[in-house]
Amino acid sequence: MNHRSKISLYQSRLNRDQKGQIFITMLFFVIIGVTIISAEAIVLFTNILSASTAEQGANAYYVAESSIEEALLRLNRNPSYAGGVLTVGGGNAVVQVGNGIITATGTYGSTVKKIQVQTVNNNGALKIVSWREI
Numbered sequence: 001m002n003h004r005s006k007i008s009l010y011q012s013r014l015n016r017d018q019k020g021q022i023f024i025t026m027l028f029f030v031i032i033g034v035t036i037i038s039a040e041a042i043v044l045f046t047n048i049l050s051a052s053t054a055e056q057g058a059n060a061y062y063v064a065e066s067s068i069e070e071a072l073l074r075l076n077r078n079p080s081y082a083g084g085v086l087t088v089g090g091g092n093a094v095v096q097v098g099n100g101i102i103t104a105t106g107t108y109g110s111t112v113k114k115i116q117v118q119t120v121n122n123n124g125a126l127k128i129v130s131w132r133e134i
Contacts (some may be wrong), residue, residue, distance in 0.1 A: 010020025056111040059091060061133070064115040067093035067129075071102045075119070076126055103134075 066088045074081040075097065083095040085103075091108035102117045120127040 004077035035063050053111065056109040057113065057115050059089070060106045060111040060113040061115070062106070063088045063091035063093050064104040064113045064133075066102040067106060068102055068115050068117050071097055071104065072119070072126065072128075073097045075102070079121065100128070101127075 020079070069079070069087045070086055071083065074102045081097055083097045086093045086095060088106070089108075091106055093104050093106045096103045100119045100121070102119065103114065104115045104116075105112060114134050116134050117131045120129055
């Protein structure tokens, strides 16, 4: 075997080893990239769920609040009003009236909010004493 053939055998083996190293390096970078993208996707999904829950909570509160206002209006017109079920937008509310206390439970999606209002009837005029979320 001459000197030239030894060099070409060495170079071909060197090229094969380098190709294997390049493959392992690329595989390493692909795994790191997939890991980073997966982590970002999980964070994004969690934020979307959180925002959706917050929006449903706000909508449930507004449903309960609207139902309280409707109950106050009905109490002004009919002092013997005892409550009922109201549909507001995409939600429902159960209103209970008794002893000057109005309680509305608003439901929107899977979220529930409850508001309680205490009233006093002062010579035919309905006066709100307190308004709070419970």
